[in-house]
Amino acid sequence: MKRFISGLLSLTLLAAVPASAITLKQAQTQGLVGEANSGYIAVVNASTPEVEKLVVEVNNKRKQEYASIAKRNNIDISQVAARAAEKLEARLSKGEYYQDNLGRWKQK
Amino acid sequence: MNQTGIYTRAGATFVLVAGIFFLSACTPTVAVQAPSEPITVNLNVKIEHEIRVKVDKELDDLFEDKDGIF
Numbered sequence: 001m002k003r004f005i006s007g008l009l010s011l012t013l014l015a016a017v018p019a020s021a022i023t024l025k026q027a028q029t030q031g032l033v034g035e036a037n038s039g040y041i042a043v044v045n046a047s048t049p050e051v052e053k054l055v056v057e058v059n060n061k062r063k064q065e066y067a068s069i070a071k072r073n074n075i076d077i078s079q080v081a082a083r084a085a086e087k088l089e090a091r092l093s094k095g096e097y098y099q100d101n102l103g104r105w106k107q108k
Numbered sequence: 109m110n111q112t113g114i115y116t117r118a119g120a121t122f123v124l125v126a127g128i129f130f131l132s133a134c135t136p137t138v139a140v141q142a143p144s145e146p147i148t149v150n151l152n153v154k155i156e157h158e159i160r161v162k163v164d165k166e167l168d169d170l171f172e173d174k175d176g177i178f
Contacts, residue, residue: 024176061177069166073159083160084167088178091171 022050024058034097034105035088039066039081044097044105 024041027033032051036042040059043051063077066084070077089098092108100106171178 024178058177061174065170065174065177069163069170072166073163075159075163080163080167083163087164087167087171091178 022054024054027051027054028092028096031095031097031107034099035085035092037085037099037101037103039084039088042099 022032024033028035028041031044032046033041033055034044040062041055043055062081062084066077066080070080073080089108092098094108096108097105098108
């Protein structure tokens, strides 16, 4: 019985993942999105509504966080975002996409 | 009386000439004020650097906390 319940639980968990859209990490690993040179993410190649939605959601949340850091340090949000872009590029795993200074997509 | 007058005039001329020499000799010394500007620039750079370090730290914390969006 216990096994049945845990099996059911893992099944619902498995079913829940595809239902709740693609995660940022998945999209990055699959090369769907990359780190833009602006401190935000952007679609690399082919776009789907699901990826589009992810980009908007993630970028909105990032913008809020950048804004609060900018406010705390009394600097412009663009300065925070630019610094974040540099640091995020460095954090990427091999094969993931980032944008160079000229806006070209490159693979790490 | 007349003699002293001459001496006074000579003395005054000497003081004047010496004064001009002194003044002209002192003029380059005034230029020493210039270095005060680069120091101000240095200070600004230092403050900017401190903010940068602080922002970097806050960004690192952010990347750890908000794993889903970074």
